[in-house]
Amino acid sequence: MSxxxxxxxxxxxxxxxxxxxxxxxxxxxxxxxxxxxxSQTQGSYGYGPPGVHGPPASxxxxxxxxxxxxxxxxxxxxxxxxxxxxTSAMAMSKVRTDPNAARKLITWSWVIFAVxxxxxxxxxxxxxxxxxxxxxSSSGNI
Numbered sequence: 001m002s003x004x005x006x007x008x009x010x011x012x013x014x015x016x017x018x019x020x021x022x023x024x025x026x027x028x029x030x031x032x033x034x035x036x037x038x039s040q041t042q043g044s045y046g047y048g049p050p051g052v053h054g055p056p057a058s059x060x061x062x063x064x065x066x067x068x069x070x071x072x073x074x075x076x077x078x079x080x081x082x083x084x085x086x087t088s089a090m091a092m093s094k095v096r097t098d099p100n101a102a103r104k105l106i107t108w109s110w111v112i113f114a115v116x117x118x119x120x121x122x123x124x125x126x127x128x129x130x131x132x133x134x135x136x137s138s139s140g141n142i
Contacts, residue, residue, distance in 0.1 A: 062091040062102065065109035072113055076120025084112035 066088035073081025091105035 059092060059095050061106050062088055062095060062109070065106055065113060066092065068113045069109060069116070072116045072120065076116060076123075080112055080116035080119060084109050084116060087112060 066085060069081050069084030069088055073085060087105045087109040091102045091109060094102040094105065
């Protein structure tokens with residue numbers, strides 16, 4: 001071998017691009033400039049700079065969604081809260097291995113929390129409205 005970055009003896013470049021033996025500015029060379037910007041020289045090939053996919057999913061948000069869905073399950077409407085608990089638990093297991101899937105699961109968990117909270121509040125308002133209307137009707141009959 002000819003050292004770091006060089007071409008091994010007998011190697012033929014399958015893409016037919018000449019290699020610069022000095023590793024700077026030649027065809028096929030890319031890198032970072034002193035100002036932190038990614039640059040590729042003319043005629044180079046490669047994958048380009050890494051993409052930005054948004055902030056990583058955090059375990060804190062998954063834990064918060066889990067606790068919120070447990071509270072809603074216990075005090076409001078248990079059916080929908082169970083789905084929120086399951087999605088939160090799945091998100092917690094995927095935060096480090098698959099952040100994109102975890103982020104989607106966390107979002108769904110918070111949506112399920114909001115829907116179950118709204119349904120629980122509607123049931124509570126209807127319940128109190130029925131109690132008040134029954135109390136008014138029973139007091140009028142005396």
